[in-house]
Amino acid sequence: MAKLAFIGLGLMGTPMATRLLEAGHDLTVWNRTALKTRPLTDQGAAVASTPAQAVAGADAVITMVTNAEALEQVVLGDNGLAAALVPGQLLIDMSTVGPDAVLSVAARLPRGVAMVDAPVRGSVPQATTGRLAVYVGADPSDFERVEPILASLGTLHHVGGLGSGAATKVVVNSTLGAAIAAFGEALALGDDFGLDRSVVLDVLADTPIASTVEAKRANVESGRYPANFKLSLALKDLNLVNQIAEQTGRRLELASASRDWLERAAQAGAGDLDYSAVIPTITTDGGRRPA
Numbered sequence: 405m406a407k408l409a410f411i412g413l414g415l416m417g418t419p420m421a422t423r424l425l426e427a428g429h430d431l432t433v434w435n436r437t438a439l440k441t442r443p444l445t446d447q448g449a450a451v452a453s454t455p456a457q458a459v460a461g462a463d464a465v466i467t468m469v470t471n472a473e474a475l476e477q478v479v480l481g482d483n484g485l486a487a488a489l490v491p492g493q494l495l496i497d498m499s500t501v502g503p504d505a506v507l508s509v510a511a512r513l514p515r516g517v518a519m520v521d522a523p524v525r526g527s528v529p530q531a532t533t534g535r536l537a538v539y540v541g542a543d544p545s546d547f548e549r550v551e552p553i554l555a556s557l558g559t560l561h562h563v564g565g566l567g568s569g570a571a572t573k574v575v576v577n578s579t580l581g582a583a584i585a586a587f588g589e590a591l592a593l594g595d596d597f598g599l600d601r602s603v604v605l606d607v608l609a610d611t612p613i614a615s616t617v618e619a620k621r622a623n624v625e626s627g628r629y630p631a632n633f634k635l636s637l638a639l640k641d642l643n644l645v646n647q648i649a650e651q652t653g654r655r656l657e658l659a660s661a662s663r664d665w666l667e668r669a670a671q672a673g674a675g676d677l678d679y680s681a682v683i684p685t686i687t688t689d690g691g692r693r694p695a
C-alpha cells in the first residue's frame with residue numbers, strides 16, 4: 405500500500421479519498437476549507453495544514469480541485485506542493501483542467517518529480533462505489549506506478565502520454581454538454597406540441613440520449629437539482645472545449661450551443677446546482693426567443 409497525500413475534498417474528492425483510505429493506503433489530506441477534512445479524519449486520515457506539509461514522505465500526491473487556477477494555486481502558490489516535492493515523488497492530477505494546464509504545471513515541477521494526469525468520468529455515485537472511468541495520461545513507467553494507487557477508484561484507461569488524459573476528458577465532456585442540451589430541447593419541443601411530459605420521458609428513455617434521461621429523469625420530475633456534478637463545472641468544461649476549437653479553427657457548433665445554454669443557466673443562478681438544472685432554463689420561458 406502507498407503513502408499518499410490528497411488535496412481537494414469537494415463533492416468528488418471526498419468519496420475518492422475515502423475509497424483510497426478503505427483500500428488500505430496511508431492518507432494525509434488537505435482542503436482549503438478545513439472543515440471538510442472531518443469525514444476523512446474520522447476514518448483515520450491525517451490532516452495537514454498546508455499542501456506542502458501534506459506531501460512530506462508521500463509516494464504520490466493526488467489533486468482533485470475545481471479548475472486550472474485552483475491547480476496552480478495548490479501546486480505553485482504559497483505553501484504549494486512544488487516547494488515541497490522531492491525527486492522520486494509523483495503528482496497525479498485528477499481534476500478536469502485541460503491538457504495545456506497539465507503541461508504547464510508539469511514543466512514547473514522540480515526535476516525528478518513526475519506528473520500524471522488522470523481525470524475521471526462519473527460523478528458522486530460512481531466515485532463512492534469505485535466505478536469511475538479514469539483517463540490516464542502518463543509515460544508507460546509512470547502508468548505502472550499509478551495503477552495500484554488508483555485501482556480502487558474505478559477502471560483505468562491508459563490513453564497516451566502526459567496531457568492525453570486531460571484531453572480525453574475534454575472530449576468526453578463535450579458529449580455530456582450536447583446530451584443534456586438535447587434532452588432539454590426535446591422536452592421543450594414536446595411541451596410545445598402539447599405532449600404529456602411523462603410519455604415524452606418514457607419515449608426519450610429509448611433514444612440515443614437514453615443514459616442521460618435515465619440519470620436525470622428524477623431531477624426533471626421533481627424539479628429539484630441537487631449537485632452530483634455542478635453546473636458551473638460543466639460550463640468550465642464546455643469553455644475548455646470551445647477554447648480548443650478557437651485555437652484550432654474547428655467549428656464545433658454543438659459545443660458552442662451547449663456552452664451558451666449552460667451559461668444562461670449559470671446567469672440565472674444555477675451554478676451550484678447539478679448541471680441538469682440547465683433543463684428548466686431551456687424548457688421555461690427563459691428558453692424562448694424574444695417575441
Ligand code: NA7
Binds near residue numbers: 411477499500637
Ligand atoms: P467541488 O465540489 O466544487 O470541489 C472543488 C474542490 O477544489 C474543493 O475541495 C475546493 O476547496 C477546491 N478548490 C477550489 N479552488 C481552490 C483554490 N483556489 N485553492 C485550493 N483549493 C481550491 O468540485 P468536484 O469535487 O465536483 O470536482 C472536482 C474536479 O473534478 C473538477 O475539475 C471537476 O470538473 C471534476 P473548498 O472546499 O471550496 O475550500
